[in-house]
Amino acid sequence: MKNIGDTLRALRESKGLLLREVGAELSLDPTLLSKIERNDRMPTKEQVKALSEFYEDKKNEVVIAWLSDKLVYEVQDEDLGLLAMKVAEKKIEYIKTQKS
Amino acid sequence: MKNIGDTLRALRESKGLLLREVGAELSLDPTLLSKIERNDRMPTKEQVKALSEFYEDKKNEVVIAWLSDKLVYEVQDEDLGLLAMKVAEKKIEYIKTQKS
DNA sequence: TTATATTAGCCAAATATTGTCAAGTCAAAA
């Protein structure tokens, strides 16, 4: 249940790779990747896609860390945040039944 | 469990008010309010604040409809959306324990 | 010191979101 930055940093370090190495692989400026790993910048959807594929064995972990971070960010410092999130879950579940 | 637009429209109509009347009260362009009530535009935080106070007896309902809509929007068309939302909930709960 | 890795600050560029206006639809009243 880590945030996206810590998740990415742990993955990179577990492979003993440098920012510039991963950056070169994904055509991502190393200083930008640094910011992402320190939760200073939220990666774009495309960047998450590239990163999750790069760390393929942890694909879902990366995506979920990113999505959940964005959700938390959305309701941070809102008193009703948690309640709204439970409502949002129901809405999504409802939408899913509609689709099938 | 309605979306923000339907919620606002139902509230306005229950009071028999016109778009321009509510608009004038909140210094909100009626055509913009129209878009908001049809879920064509997401209201800003400030607009939600004003609207929720205007419909004071349903304050929380308005805020929750808005927040949950934003959350749903954030993960719509993401396979892992629902899962990520459950993770986000845990993160928020965790953050709350930190604060107290 | 020198070299390498990472972080920080800055700001222009790119994107996304909002606000407004003029024109349009529609239904009911005149």
Place this chain on the structure above:
DNA sequence: TTTTGACTTGACAATATTTGGCTAATATAA
């Protein structure tokens, strides 16, 4: 059928937010 009033729509201008990447700063080790 013309007019009126409420609302909607589309286009575009105005704003706001986010992003990318450069340069400089910092840190750490050889």
